[in-house]
Amino acid sequence: MSTEVATAATAPQVTAQAQGMRKNGKQWHPQKSAFRPTSGMTSYEKRQEERKATAAVKAKEKEMKEEKEAERQRRITALRDKRAAKEEKARYEKLAETMHRKRVERLKKKEKRNKLLKS
Template identity: 70%
Template structure:
């Protein structure tokens, strides 16, 4: 006995074997347990994702700015058309009045209506 070399017990070598979590339901304990299929997991770093988010937010802000600019231009054109139509209708109305009344009286009414419009707004 004295001639035998006593080796201290070391941790069992189980690095390559996965830890058993219990009996497998299908009875195939000799197969390696499967892991989830995650092809993109860990491929992008957090900093890279943050950078992508910043660039996307910048692009969206630019798009929103361009859309707002386009919409304001559209609204301006619509307002121009409305003003032109209103002026044309008013002009036609005064022409109809001029057919029935004297020209000077129509001009007087125009001035009076302008004053009333300015007082209202």
């Protein structure tokens, strides 16, 4: 029984400091701390380091966005080229139904020459 009393007496009291009743009666509002205007100030070097870090993050984000957009554009152009080739093939097949095969091939060559001259 004496050991129980000794341990209870030596244990530190870790309770919050009791505040009295507020004078204005608004106990439900949180307690405010004193206004310290210089508490948020940091050194110039620390601010510069933070700016460098944010600039590096923004540069990485921009690079990732550009890569994503380039991949998207590549897919779009590949799809357009595929559709154009499909339409051209269908057009030549339609011509081949009415014309001779050799004449269609000559037209193809002629059109390819014209395309190369335009671009």
